[in-house]
Amino acid sequence: MTEFGFIDSIKTLFAPLPDNGFEGIGDDCSVLSVGGGESLVFTADLLTEGVHFLRTATSPRELGRKSLAVNLSDVAAMGARPVATLLSIALPADAADAWAAEFMLGYRELSEEFGVTLAGGDTTRSLSGLTINVTAIGRAADAHLKRRSDARPGDVIFTAGELGTSGAGLQDILAGRCDTPAAAVHRNPQPQVAEGIWLGSRPEVRAMMDLSDGLASDLKHILDRSGVGAEVAVEQIPAAPGADVRMAACSGEDYKLLLTAAPEAAERLAADFRIRFGTPLHSIGRITSGPGLVWLRNGKPEPLDWHGFEHY
Amino acid sequence: MTEFGFIDSIKTLFAPLPDNGFEGIGDDCSVLSVGGGESLVFTADLLTEGVHFLRTATSPRELGRKSLAVNLSDVAAMGARPVATLLSIALPADAADAWAAEFMLGYRELSEEFGVTLAGGDTTRSLSGLTINVTAIGRAADAHLKRRSDARPGDVIFTAGELGTSGAGLQDILAGRCDTPAAAVHRNPQPQVAEGIWLGSRPEVRAMMDLSDGLASDLKHILDRSGVGAEVAVEQIPAAPGADVRMAACSGEDYKLLLTAAPEAAERLAADFRIRFGTPLHSIGRITSGPGLVWLRNGKPEPLDWHGFEHY
Structure with a gap:
């Protein structure tokens, strides 16, 4: 099954559930109107070692920037302003303290450049590769989406x-x-x-x-x-x-x-x-x-x- | 460095950035007041193979339920009602179509039980272990948080x-x-x-x-x-x-x-x-x-x- 085939099967599986005001899967972000003419938008991207990046070919600082960049791009594609992210990162033993600190510096650089706050996330060790998930939240006037x-x-x-x-x-x-x-x-x-x-x-x-x-x-x-x-x-x-x-x-x-x-x-x-x-x-x-x-x-x-x- | 040491260093690093209305890191969820006496809450949990679960000791359906359960628990701990999740999953070759379909059935069962919509996420292959990140969104009256x-x-x-x-x-x-x-x-x-x-x-x-x-x-x-x-x-x-x-x-x-x-x-x-x-x-x-x-x-x-x- 391809990625899009899997996503289509998930959409079908979840279609009967209540949407709680969220627009369904299929755009760069999911949209939730919060009243007052404003909406929030949500997106997530998962980066895994060997598939999305090679640790030998990118610095931790660059990877920190890129992990955020790809999500900010999805928010911007909705016409929305990125306001916050949640960062989850699984760190193998050979990418521990110093590596993680450099990664966070890159993540912070781009967060600062676009005025985005870090609102939460999770950090854990990994027994195999390095994995990063960023969830980004944006805000827009409904009419601008x-x-x-x-x-x-x-x-x-x-x-x-x-x-x-x-x-x-x-x-x-x-x-x-x-x-x-x-x-x-x-x-x-x-x-x-x-x-x-x-x-x-x-x-x-x-x-x-x-x-x-x-x-x-x-x-x-x-x-x-x-x-x-x-x-x-x-x-x-x-x-x-x-x-x-x-x-x-x-x-x-x-x-x-x-x-x-x-x-x-x-x-x-x-x-x-x-x-x-x-x-x-x-x-x-x-x-x-x-x-x-x-x-x-x-x-x-x-x-x-x-x-x-x-x-x- | 421990997980909490790393989180503390991240909090310090990001403290000077604008908060965009989000309460900072340190609770079960991050809180964003959206006006009208209501807030949204956000949380993320990352589960990695061998650290949080053993694929030999849990069925994909159980893991689908548990990946969601731990996040719904964080939302409930704020006094909030879970309304939506974003699911990111990195699938190794030996946990492909049939495994993923069973995982999604478990994830759907618990989503349905609590009326939670699946608003987005990401799916990718993994060259090493299985990794799952769930971001959950909840909603509550400000006074109930x-x-x-x-x-x-x-x-x-x-x-x-x-x-x-x-x-x-x-x-x-x-x-x-x-x-x-x-x-x-x-x-x-x-x-x-x-x-x-x-x-x-x-x-x-x-x-x-x-x-x-x-x-x-x-x-x-x-x-x-x-x-x-x-x-x-x-x-x-x-x-x-x-x-x-x-x-x-x-x-x-x-x-x-x-x-x-x-x-x-x-x-x-x-x-x-x-x-x-x-x-x-x-x-x-x-x-x-x-x-x-x-x-x-x-x-x-x-x-x-x-x-x-x-x-x-």
């Missing part, structure tokens, strides 16, 4: 940054080149927290999520949840220096925002984004009535067997 | 059930006797959710927590947080059948509530509890102006080198 399910035919599809750097960095690391700029980005992704909050405040932004598994895989979640299709022009996919377009579309862990915007306001949105952040929103295609994701090259459909990254 | 920090000299100390069954069960399991009633309780603890919510609604209840590491260790957290001491009469500690008083005081994972109550209302509280739940509150001693925890036998102080259970 962005979901995967709100894309509409005609929407312009944007990415809020260039893609493929993290994938190129992972290739470097696996080839033993750990000191390249791309490898540094892979180990130390920067979540688009300010960008997500700003995009949340813009009503012309409809669907939003963060790119963690790669465009080719992640965009399909928006299409599935919104019941729409998409045409993406491969020559418009913003491949970062060092990455080709296939890597930009298929490699994971870029943690850039992927969004759709109402067509009549899309140009203005991109212009305002550039004024605010100094970087462009990259238009890569359009939402269609579907079904499915169609890759276009020079305006013509091209069958490409492109898939995102699968951790599971 | 109970903390470790509110015990006052003169308060009566109660446990909301007999102690030591889980410890006796662990001894049985480690000796290869996995089919004893105590072993079943160890593998399948029942959180005192209804009791916690009811005790939360009683203003004469001052401090409360759940007994996870053993009375000898856990009561000290109430004393530390409240700046008080305690006298506990060892002959009043309610040892469960199969456990002696030392085991009742020192073994972990009973998940019974420990609370203090205003002396003038304590007798009435215990009587009402018995009417409501059919079981007694066990009075074991008194809060003093302190400092420290004093064990009494026949009314006389007895130096006992009793400590709780340390997972770390």
Whole structure:
């Protein structure tokens, strides 16, 4: 069974239970309206040694930052402001006091950068590998929340940054080149927290999520949840220096925002984004009535067997 | 460094950061007031193979229940109603589809019993052991929240059930006797959710927590947080059948509530509890102006080198 197959079976299993006001599984975060026009959002990510990171290729400080970054990215993808995390960490004997202290320094650095409090968690020893779980909590005005399910035919599809750097960095690391700029980005992704909050405040932004598994895989979640299709022009996919377009579309862990915007306001949105952040929103295609994701090259459909990254 | 030493160093490290309205680390849950006289509470527990459970000695279904139970117990200990959880699970290759499906059935059984929704989480493979993190979210009227920090000299100390069954069960399991009633309780603890919510609604209840590491260790957290001491009469500690008083005081994972109550209302509280739940509150001693925890036998102080259970 794949990760998504397992998640689907869990959704079915739990569907008959009361939801207690929580929106169900299927977005970057779960949403709970708390009244007064405000909602909280919740997300969790589990990182395990050998699957999500190699202790030989990342410093504890970098890992502390990254464990938090991937969760802040999920909160930002909802248009919410991250406010708190709970950190659980299982430490093997060979990653004890000094290692843990360095990890916490990295975790704190990024917490401080985004004004996020550490509200709790758990710490235990591990008889095998190192495992880290972070649960992040965000807060947003109800009206600012962005979901995967709100894309509409005609929407312009944007990415809020260039893609493929993290994938190129992972290739470097696996080839033993750990000191390249791309490898540094892979180990130390920067979540688009300010960008997500700003995009949340813009009503012309409809669907939003963060790119963690790669465009080719992640965009399909928006299409599935919104019941729409998409045409993406491969020559418009913003491949970062060092990455080709296939890597930009298929490699994971870029943690850039992927969004759709109402067509009549899309140009203005991109212009305002550039004024605010100094970087462009990259238009890569359009939402269609579907079904499915169609890759276009020079305006013509091209069958490409492109898939995102699968951790599971 | 011990688990509590590590947690203290983390608290110091994060103290300068903004709290965003969250009460800091140090109670069973972190509290966030959400307005309208209501609060949410948050807790996380990480269970790792070989440290918290043996896969050879517990079924996946039992482990699914227990992973949830220990978190619901923390929520109940605040006087709050559990409303949602996020479940993260790292599955090794030898605990894949069938194992995971059974685990989820157990997790669902207890979720359904207490009306708790599954709001999210993460699932991944593991190259080494099985690791489970549950984050639980509860909800309570602000006025019903109970903390470790509110015990006052003169308060009566109660446990909301007999102690030591889980410890006796662990001894049985480690000796290869996995089919004893105590072993079943160890593998399948029942959180005192209804009791916690009811005790939360009683203003004469001052401090409360759940007994996870053993009375000898856990009561000290109430004393530390409240700046008080305690006298506990060892002959009043309610040892469960199969456990002696030392085991009742020192073994972990009973998940019974420990609370203090205003002396003038304590007798009435215990009587009402018995009417409501059919079981007694066990009075074991008194809060003093302190400092420290004093064990009494026949009314006389007895130096006992009793400590709780340390997972770390």
